[in-house]
Amino acid sequence: MEHKLNDISFTTTSYVYSRIQVLTWIANGTSLLNILEKDACELLALIVSETEANKPIVINFKGITDIDDHAMDSIFLKLNDNKKQLVIINGHHLLGKIDKLKKDSKAIINSNSENETITIGKASQVDFIEVFKEREIYIEKFIKSTISNSFKKFPREIRLCSTPIIANGEFNSSEIISNPNKFIWIVFFLSDKLSKILNESRLENVKLLSASLRGAPFAAMLGLIHNIKFETIDHLGPRHKIFDINFVKQKEKGINYIYIGDFVFGGTEIKIAKTYTEMKGSKLCHALVIGSLFDKDTFTHEFDLTYLTGLKDITGGEAQFKLFN
8 A cells, every 4th residue: 555655754844754653553553553563664664765865754652662573674774874864752762672673784873862862874963952843833733734624614603512602614523533644643642642641640540531423533542542441421411311321320439531522612522521420420630632612721620621722713714603692
């Protein structure tokens, strides 16, 4: 299967960036996202091959715990003449393994323990401050473009279901879910946010929770990546019959739930999730979504809200939202 470079990597002014778990998912599915295998490295070798010599290739190894013995053969082959440079971030813990996998390759390996990076190939100096700055700018543009393109206008303004909001259209996450490459990248950007939440909050007994069919795929993948159990609320809300009431009897005191959703407009799904967790004797601590019409401090007294981007001005004025009178 042929892969377009702009699906498996992105190019900024100064460098090319990709993420090894994205390549692993594309090449081999989601069963072993923490292991670097040959097929994923073949995709990385393609990126190296197609990249101009003057641009370093920055590859994020976050989440990788081990590397197969012959996985990186094609990488070292592409970098053998030391004319191109591969920069590994979030992979310094694998330095010893990567050094062994070099075998008889002439590719130069350098490591920097201060910023925890590994460079393979050309030994030129890399401005990591600029690298990370450009990466963040590109990620923000990618997220906003992806979400903006998911907006679908209505024939006329209508009131959104179960909210006090009138809108001229809606952001439809099905447009993201149905596009594998967009879905994969958005999942990992959510994963970075979730990592930050977990590291800063130091919560124990964590479960992920979704309250819609469109939120469930994101929750399922984040649960897999972070090895956290997840639940999906089925038919609980003002317009739905409760088919399964046995959950009320299932007291799970001490569970700290993190809600995972797509878009927040009126906050109905999060409120349903909060009610669900309280009925089970647990607590909703955080909500992590792709986009929100609300500011981050809107629900501070109830839970913390984190999102990839705000929705107020993301479409340049095309999306219009107002309170129902």
